[in-house]
Amino acid sequence: xxRISIPADSPYGLTNLPYAVFSTPGTxxxxxxxxxxxVVDLAVALDDDVFAQPTLNAFMAQGHxxxxxxxxxxxxLVSDDVPDTAVHPIGAVTMHLPIEVAxxxxxxxxxxxxSNLGRLFRPDAEPLMPNWKHLPVGYHGRAGTVVPSGTDIxxxxxxxxxxxxxxxxxxxxxxxxxxxxxGFIVGSGSPLGTPVSxxxxxxxxxxVVLLNDWSARxxxxxxxxxxxxxxxxxxxxxxxPWVVPLLALEAARxxxxxxxxxxxxxxxxxxxxxxxxxxxxxxxxxxxxxxxYREMYxxxxxxxxxMTVNGASSRTGDLFASGTVSGPLKQERxxxxxxxxxxxxxxxxxxxxxxxxxxxxEVAISATAPGPRGTRIxxxxxxxxxxPANP
Amino acid sequence: xxRISIPADSPYGLTNLPYAVFSTPGTxxxxxxxxxxxVVDLAVALDDDVFAQPTLNAFMAQGHxxxxxxxxxxxxLVSDDVPDTAVHPIGAVTMHLPIEVAxxxxxxxxxxxxSNLGRLFRPDAEPLMPNWKHLPVGYHGRAGTVVPSGTDIxxxxxxxxxxxxxxxxxxxxxxxxxxxxxGFIVGSGSPLGTPVSxxxxxxxxxxVVLLNDWSARxxxxxxxxxxxxxxxxxxxxxxxPWVVPLLALEAARxxxxxxxxxxxxxxxxxxxxxxxxxxxxxxxxxxxxxxxYREMYxxxxxxxxxMTVNGASSRTGDLFASGTVSGPLKQERxxxxxxxxxxxxxxxxxxxxxxxxxxxxEVAISATAPGPRGTRIxxxxxxxxxxPANP
Numbered sequence: 001x002x003r004i005s006i007p008a009d010s011p012y013g014l015t016n017l018p019y020a021v022f023s024t025p026g027t028x029x030x031x032x033x034x035x036x037x038x039v040v041d042l043a044v045a046l047d048d049d050v051f052a053q054p055t056l057n058a059f060m061a062q063g064h065x066x067x068x069x070x071x072x073x074x075x076x077l078v079s080d081d082v083p084d085t086a087v088h089p090i091g092a093v094t095m096h097l098p099i100e101v102a103x104x105x106x107x108x109x110x111x112x113x114x115s116n117l118g119r120l121f122r123p124d125a126e127p128l129m130p131n132w133k134h135l136p137v138g139y140h141g142r143a144g145t146v147v148p149s150g151t152d153i154x155x156x157x158x159x160x161x162x163x164x165x166x167x168x169x170x171x172x173x174x175x176x177x178x179x180x181x182x183g184f185i186v187g188s189g190s191p192l193g194t195p196v197s198x199x200x201x202x203x204x205x206x207x208v209v210l211l212n213d214w215s216a217r218x219x220x221x222x223x224x225x226x227x228x229x230x231x232x233x234x235x236x237x238x239x240x241p242w243v244v245p246l247l248a249l250e251a252a253r254x255x256x257x258x259x260x261x262x263x264x265x266x267x268x269x270x271x272x273x274x275x276x277x278x279x280x281x282x283x284x285x286x287x288x289x290x291x292x293y294r295e296m297y298x299x300x301x302x303x304x305x306x307m308t309v310n311g312a313s314s315r316t317g318d319l320f321a322s323g324t325v326s327g328p329l330k331q332e333r334x335x336x337x338x339x340x341x342x343x344x345x346x347x348x349x350x351x352x353x354x355x356x357x358x359x360x361x362e363v364a365i366s367a368t369a370p371g372p373r374g375t376r377i378x379x380x381x382x383x384x385x386x387x388p389a390n391p
Numbered sequence: 392x393x394r395i396s397i398p399a400d401s402p403y404g405l406t407n408l409p410y411a412v413f414s415t416p417g418t419x420x421x422x423x424x425x426x427x428x429x430v431v432d433l434a435v436a437l438d439d440d441v442f443a444q445p446t447l448n449a450f451m452a453q454g455h456x457x458x459x460x461x462x463x464x465x466x467x468l469v470s471d472d473v474p475d476t477a478v479h480p481i482g483a484v485t486m487h488l489p490i491e492v493a494x495x496x497x498x499x500x501x502x503x504x505x506s507n508l509g510r511l512f513r514p515d516a517e518p519l520m521p522n523w524k525h526l527p528v529g530y531h532g533r534a535g536t537v538v539p540s541g542t543d544i545x546x547x548x549x550x551x552x553x554x555x556x557x558x559x560x561x562x563x564x565x566x567x568x569x570x571x572x573x574g575f576i577v578g579s580g581s582p583l584g585t586p587v588s589x590x591x592x593x594x595x596x597x598x599v600v601l602l603n604d605w606s607a608r609x610x611x612x613x614x615x616x617x618x619x620x621x622x623x624x625x626x627x628x629x630x631x632p633w634v635v636p637l638l639a640l641e642a643a644r645x646x647x648x649x650x651x652x653x654x655x656x657x658x659x660x661x662x663x664x665x666x667x668x669x670x671x672x673x674x675x676x677x678x679x680x681x682x683x684y685r686e687m688y689x690x691x692x693x694x695x696x697x698m699t700v701n702g703a704s705s706r707t708g709d710l711f712a713s714g715t716v717s718g719p720l721k722q723e724r725x726x727x728x729x730x731x732x733x734x735x736x737x738x739x740x741x742x743x744x745x746x747x748x749x750x751x752x753e754v755a756i757s758a759t760a761p762g763p764r765g766t767r768i769x770x771x772x773x774x775x776x777x778x779p780a781n782p
Contacts, residue, residue: 103535108618121617129616134559135550139618140531140625144494144706145583154584156701159526159655168525170655170700192536192627193545193781219701225520226512227499227530228619234531235701236583264550264561309561310547310610310626311781315535390584390702 001081011378060187160218172389242380402769451578563780571725633771
């Protein structure tokens with residue numbers, strides 16, 4: 001038996017307890033929970049086959065009451081000795097995609113990001129579209145190319161046409177970018193024909209991941225009219241291996257910024273809340289941005305209510321992301337197209353000039369949030385390195 | 392034992408043999424093949440558990456050689472007596488969604504449809520966007536709301552703003568429409584980082600369905616800038632229960648219309664082929680349109696090659712649709728927004744004026760195609776009735 005040692009300042013202390021899917025040499029992927037620098041195998045420790053699965057989906061589908069109950073069981077468990085066979089040092093395990101993604105939706109919920117991109121993509125028009133302050137704009141992405149942190153990102157090829165070129169050409173993306181985002185995972189789905197109200201969010205949503213929505217800006221700019229982004233995004237979307245339960249983020253709730261005009265009734269919350277997450281974007285190990293999630297205009301509950309207001313069902317494993325998190329300040333922008341202002345204002349990374357990503361570059365997005373009783377909790381990092389395009 | 396009787400003019404003769412998932416009272420959904428007006432239970436008839444599954448996915452994942460082999464086994468089987476326990480009259484079975492949809496992509500491959508919608512949505516601009524003749528424009532739809540033929544369609548509610556209104560309002564869709572489309576189902580997926588060439592289509596694609604991409608035009612018009620259609624489409628997409636194997640459509644191949652400018656090399660086929668499918672759209676039992684699939688500008692192989700050119704993986708169960716099939720003539724338009732020219736030119740349906748769908752209306756889309764040796768084969772119909780919006 002092992003007593004897990006938890007340093008007082010660990011961001012993975014007893015107020016966090018994120019879930020992931022991991023494997024060790026010779027064992028199949030299964031569900032674990034993180035305590036300090038230890039992964040506890042829940043299939044062994046709680047003797048429950050729902051955790052002996054290669055994704056969190058079966059557990060998530062059991063619903064909110066069960067999520068509360070298991071969290072309490074884990075707290076009891078790790079306050080005492082844990083069976084040795086259930087305990088693995090974090091350095092000895094391999095992390096996997098934590099969920100089977102059902103549908104993936106990406107929103108566009110930061111006013112600062114949407115305004116910046118409007119100025120860059122449509123310099124002669126109002127930066128925000130007329131619909132932007134009335135509804136959380138979103139679109140469906142490719143569920144099959146959501147990959148776990150650490151997956152290498154092969155530079156995509158495709159059609160791109162710069163404004164000064166007369167016709168498009170095929171070749172490797174020349175403006176490869178990131179979008180630092182927060183993803184929300186539906187645990188408990190809703191049937192076709194039944195919208196999810198803003199009040200149901202806690203019952204439906206299991207947890208939160210960090211997400212990098214890799215973006216090929218030149219491919220996107222050429223293709224996106226009139227049906228939206230497609231191949232500029234669908235080559236890869238990386239998520240953190242650790243899913244922080246919504247139950248761990250209660251102390252991180254903060255009011256959303258004021259919404260004007262007042263949203264339509266189906267989007268009105270009594271106490272609209274966002275999350276006080278401090279994101280950090282590192283480019284080749286250098287911090288280049290600190291996007292504040294608390295600045296997001298549309299709330300998580302508004303995104304879910306909007307996504308289902310037309311009667312669309314939701315499923316266990318649905319992933320919906322916030323869109324790029326950008327704050328009002330330059331050093332708070334969550335995409336390189338904003339940081340380098342469309343490539344016109346290079347930024348310095350470890351003494352080298354950068355606008356977009358070069359082959360070999362690595363990006364890591366991490367975040368922390370207030371936990372209960374003055375603690376701080378971490379959201380597991382999402383990291384990826386750019387490989388050269390296929391020949 | 393039963394000898395299945397096949398009328399000489401049956402569109403479900405031995406040159407068709409489409410697959411579906413069906414159940415009978417007291418049995419679980421499983422895979423069957425249609426012969427004339429009979430459904431043959433393949434789990435029983437071929438004694439193979441891959442057909443005792445609630446979707447075609449496991450069989451499709453076995454790959455092209457196996458698809459050819461099973462088709463030959465079925466031909467042998469139904470030329471002789473079939474065990475009584477494997478034979479069900481079509482009227483005695485319940486049809487289900489035939490596949491577990493992985494990702495759903497919708498293209499926009501009809502020049503006539505894209506031009507018509509351009510004129511209607513953007514009357515002061517060129518009808519076709521500059522990218523349209525360079526790439527098959529497409530976007531991701533919602534996989535979780537793909538439903539089988541016969542599912543009632545509850546009128547969606549949401550935000551809509553008519554051009555003469557100053558602000559959006561919430562309420563039931565006022566311009567509910569259809570899009571008559573053809574859907575292609577990937578049987579054999581491709582790994583991340585490896586584009587599928589135009590020559591690989593036959594190896595990858597298992598079969599074809601008819602598809603109705605129900606569309607809430609007022610919701611779509613308000614939401615779709617700049618990230619594309621979302622809630623205007625995601626409430627429901629209906630597909631036919633019968634999946635016609637690509638192997639049954641070899642006699643239906645026809646050259647695509649000329650493509651000018653010549654597409655980039657990754658989109659070039661030696662012999663670009665489309666399908667000579669004659670679609671029929673019935674509104675409350677009256678034929679209102681006959682869209683010809685042979686007029687489609689972009690070919691099925693070009694759509695798949697484009698969808699993966701950036702390295703996106705494909706999976707068993709991926710569904711990609713053509714977009715609305717519209718021909719050059721008014722009576723060949725596959726969406727009511729085109730038939731009624733944005734609602735300005737009502738059409739007469741059973742003596743009543745119609746622009747968009749009213750509650751209680753029913754739409755059925757069917758199609759036939761040339762089979763080998765002068766036969767004609769049918770694609771199973773996709774049908775749905777509109778129910779009033781939720782209160």
